[in-house]
Amino acid sequence: MNDIDTRDPALGTPPPSGALVRTSTVRTIVVNGRSHLFAGEDIGPRDLARLAFPEQEGRSYAALTVAYEGGPLGAASGLMTGSVKTPVTEGQSFSVSLTDKS
Amino acid sequence: MSRSPTSPDPQLRRLLDEGYDATLVGGMLVVRHVPYVAPGGGDVRLGTLAVIAYISGNVLVRPHGHMAWWVGQPPCDADGHPLKHLIAGAESRQIMPGVQADLQLCNKPKGREFHDHHEYVTTYVAIISAHAQRLDPLATARVGAPASQVCTSSPFRYADTATARAGTGAAAERIAGQTVGIVGLGGTGSYVLDLVAKCPVYAIHLFDADRFEQHNAFRCPGAFAIENLRAPIAKVELLTQVYSRLHRRVVPHPMRIDATTVPMLDLLDFVFVCVDDGAARPPILEHLASRGIPYVDVGMGLSMSDDGVVGAVRTTLGTPATHDSLSSRIPSTGDPAGLYASNVQIAELNALNAALAVLAWKRMFGFYATGRDFDHGIFVVETGAMHREGRVDRKEQA
Numbered sequence: 146m147n148d149i150d151t152r153d154p155a156l157g158t159p160p161p162s163g164a165l166v167r168t169s170t171v172r173t174i175v176v177n178g179r180s181h182l183f184a185g186e187d188i189g190p191r192d193l194a195r196l197a198f199p200e201q202e203g204r205s206y207a208a209l210t211v212a213y214e215g216g217p218l219g220a221a222s223g224l225m226t227g228s229v230k231t232p233v234t235e236g237q238s239f240s241v242s243l244t245d246k247s
Numbered sequence: 248m249s250r251s252p253t254s255p256d257p258q259l260r261r262l263l264d265e266g267y268d269a270t271l272v273g274g275m276l277v278v279r280h281v282p283y284v285a286p287g288g289g290d291v292r293l294g295t296l297a298v299i300a301y302i303s304g305n306v307l308v309r310p311h312g313h314m315a316w317w318v319g320q321p322p323c324d325a326d327g328h329p330l331k332h333l334i335a336g337a338e339s340r341q342i343m344p345g346v347q348a349d350l351q352l353c354n355k356p357k358g359r360e361f362h363d364h365h366e367y368v369t370t371y372v373a374i375i376s377a378h379a380q381r382l383d384p385l386a387t388a389r390v391g392a393p394a395s396q397v398c399t400s401s402p403f404r405y406a407d408t409a410t411a412r413a414g415t416g417a418a419a420e421r422i423a424g425q426t427v428g429i430v431g432l433g434g435t436g437s438y439v440l441d442l443v444a445k446c447p448v449y450a451i452h453l454f455d456a457d458r459f460e461q462h463n464a465f466r467c468p469g470a471f472a473i474e475n476l477r478a479p480i481a482k483v484e485l486l487t488q489v490y491s492r493l494h495r496r497v498v499p500h501p502m503r504i505d506a507t508t509v510p511m512l513d514l515l516d517f518v519f520v521c522v523d524d525g526a527a528r529p530p531i532l533e534h535l536a537s538r539g540i541p542y543v544d545v546g547m548g549l550s551m552s553d554d555g556v557v558g559a560v561r562t563t564l565g566t567p568a569t570h571d572s573l574s575s576r577i578p579s580t581g582d583p584a585g586l587y588a589s590n591v592q593i594a595e596l597n598a599l600n601a602a603l604a605v606l607a608w609k610r611m612f613g614f615y616a617t618g619r620d621f622d623h624g625i626f627v628v629e630t631g632a633m634h635r636e637g638r639v640d641r642k643e644q645a
Contacts, residue, residue, distance in 0.1 A: 177550065177552060177557045177558070177629075178552035178553075178554050178555075178557040178629050179552055179553070208525070208574075208575060208576065208577060208578040208579055208580065209578075210548060210559050210561050210576075210578075210625055212559060212625050212627050212632070212634045214627075214630055214632050214634075222632065222634065223634060223636075224623070224625060224634050224636050226575045226576060226644075227575055229644060238629075238630060240557070240558070240559045240625075240627040240628075240629070240630070242547075242548025242549070242550070242558045242559045243525070243548045243578050244546040244547055244548040244558075244559055244560070244561035244578060244625075245523065245524070245525040245528075245546045245548065245578040246523050246546060246547050246548065246549070246590060246591075246592055247431060247433055247434065247435035247436060247521040247522065247523055247545050247546050247547065247592075247597070247600065
């Protein structure tokens with residue numbers, strides 16, 4: 146099942162429900178094992194947290210552990226924190242979690 | 248009748264009774280004052296011979312190897328020519344704390360291994376000393392034994408023969424003698440204990456206020472009896488009972504470490520922080536950093552997807568120098584209601600997290616070589632990828 150990310154990163158507010166913003170290329174990305182359609186050229190921890198935990202809108206995303214792989218040349222894999230963003234490519238996978246359990 | 252833990256092994260006793268200066272230390276059987284001819288001829292000196300102590304149940308058993316190690320110059324014949332048939336080559340294995348071997352020796356009885364350690368040792372000594380006795384008929388390795396032949400300074404209740412066999416004693420010395428703490432003895436913390444208890448640290452202090460419950464038995468190393476689950480007992484008390492069979496100084500503290508109790512950690516050399524609550528971390532980690540105590544903080548975030556468990560396992564090594572730069576990598580606000588993920592934990596991922604934590608600790612102290620600066624590692628379950636980051640990476644991101 147795919148989720149469609151309808152948020153325009155340039156505007157920062159969601160468009161009307163059900164609409165798909167076409168200002169950026171739409172790509173399929175995988176977040177925590179689940180496919181999503183994402184419109185945008187790059188993505189950061191906040192966007193990913195919204196996709197991974199949609200029910201947590203508005204909560205602090207501080208200290209979430211975010212890792213990615215399968216990215217474009219030059220940003221193929223790595224870790225992200227804070228406001229850092231990474232360019233997105235088709236099929237790229239992301240792991241987003243609060244690594245606090247032991 | 249069982250032998251007293253402090254009385255010498257029968258084979259060691261026989262060597263001592265015959266006057267050899269023999270010692271069992273660190274999984275090696277060491278014989279000092281072995282006369283040999285030094286290169287060049289005419290000069291009789293004293294060397295030290297060591298063989299692996301093949302031990303089972305704290306008793307020397309039939310050896311299934313025949314190599315030996317030598318501290319000294321190459322042993323020679325009476326003319327000063329090295330005993331080429333005996334010398335296998337140079338090897339710097341540590342045979343006992345602070346003592347490195349110079350050479351590896353090889354001698355094997357025809358068609359078999361040695362019957363016992365007495366034959367093992369005395370054969371080598373005879374081969375080496377015979378040449379010295381041609382120059383000095385009074386030269387002998389049977390000099391009379393010193394008062395103490397069993398090393399009692401070991402933190403273990405029985406000899407660590409694994410380290411001796413692997414020849415990693417010199418590396419183990421780099422973590423030896425430390426006083427280590429484990430805060431939180433859940434799944435990951437109990438696996439950390441399982442690994443650290445097999446290291447030559449001086450003492451291991453355990454901190455956890457919780458009782459051992461049935462679900463803990465499925466996230467801890469080993470197999471607990473149903474009786475262990477029926478009697479109410481603190482996790483740290485039960486784990487101390489188990490691991491004190493191996494390590495002499497496992498110290499239980501059935502208490503929670505928080506802002507008021509964190510000074511309990513002040514005398515530790517290193518701390519493994521294996522707590523479940525993000526909010527519990529800052530007072531512990533900030534206190535450790537302020538006291539100059541390095542730590543590893545571990546944690547995992549797992550959840551169920553349609554295709555199975557997904558998530559990440561985090562291992563973060565902090566020092567006073569890196570603590571501030573790591574604060575954004577370590578959860579600190581907590582997720583008490585489990586809003587981001589359920590409390591999914593899997594024993595093998597607890598074990599992996601613990602192994603990575605112990606690796607980070609040992610790497611910091613030079614047990615493991617390291618060719619790259621990294622102190623923050625993330626294992627992603629669904630892809631199998633291992634991501635890592637160090638101070639240089641963080642500076643580049645800043």
